[in-house]
Amino acid sequence: MALSVPNFVRLRDYQLTPLPNGSVLLQQGRSVSRYVEGTGPNSVVRANLVKGRHEIKKKLVTVSREEGAACFNTWTRAGQAFTTRRLDDILNLTAEGDARQAAVKPEQHGQPFYDLQVYRKTLHCSGQGNCRRQCGGLGGCIDGCQGPRNRMDKTHKCDFKVHISATLTDVKLGYRRLTVEGEHVPTDVDLVPPKVRELRPAEEVKDTMRVQREKFGTTAVKVVRALLADVPCNPEVNSRYVPREKQVKRFLERTDMLLRTGADKAPFA
Incomplete structure (x- = not known):
């Protein structure tokens, strides 16, 4: 069953473009968080996703907050300032990034030549429901399982991931690319997601x-x-x-x- 969401969460056609490879192109900002949390496929929105690896080329892009964003943390470590990265963050090219993007050649075989990926964020399924674990258990570990390899291992409870990325041209045009990887359960098993x-x-x-x-x-x-x-x-x-x-x-x-x-x-x- 699709998730019931408020009307303001629903995306308009110009905010979402399906791509031939199964990915989607989203307008940056609220469209990204609304797709992941409310209007995307059940495999995405009916899961509690946790943040994983985050990469950004700071020399080429800057990050700012979407208007109205209020929930984020800031902290300092070893004299360096850090802040929580949100799904609806806004990316803009730096002067160097703009120059690099201007050198991108016309599209060939569906992708622009030399279009560098400058942003990538991975979300992992938390494994709630009957997700298959790496040890083979469904919704729980099998007897004798030693659990995750380490505290940073976010794939033991479920192999399903959501990748959100952007190339130089995507940032220039104000887009994010969203791709899913893996699956919650085997194809012959019905998914039982967390309760709403x-x-x-x-x-x-x-x-x-x-x-x-x-x-x-x-x-x-x-x-x-x-x-x-x-x-x-x-x-x-x-x-x-x-x-x-x-x-x-x-x-x-x-x-x-x-x-x-x-x-x-x-x-x-």
Whole structure:
């Protein structure tokens, strides 16, 4: 069953272009997060995805926030500043990147010559539901399994991945390329995804919760009521866009800690 989402989440034709190789071309910004979290195929939107490897060529592109983005962390390590990367971040070419893009030759065999990939982000399925694990178990490990190879191994619980990338020309035109890899379960097994009330809140919903808490001191109960009124999901309410009160309360507690300490070090839900 497709995920029920608010009308404002649905993408228009100019925001999404299917590609011959099975990938999709998305307008950068909100279109990317809305596709991944609400309007894409069930294999993507009905999974709780976790962030994996992130690569960006900083000499060629810069990163800025989408208008309205409020939920992200910043921190300093060894004197260097870092910040959370969001799905709806905006990329722009630097002067060097613009010069490199201008040298890209006309398209041949469906791809421009010398069009360098400058951005790549990988999302991994968290393995909730009956996903097949590397040890062979479905929804759980087999007896005797030693678990992931290390703490950074995000593929043991499920082999399904979402790759989001951009070349120099994609950045110039304001696009992202999204490709899926792997599968949740074997082809002869029906996928049982997480329940719709177990999905993690969308980025835009977390923005709303953080702003309401910072400006108005809103309680978890009031946040849920407001979301039910403002972003109805019919016929099926799901926690992607109307989180459970427990999820909201936990998120607001973390927001309060950041406001109280002034240190953006706690990860968000």
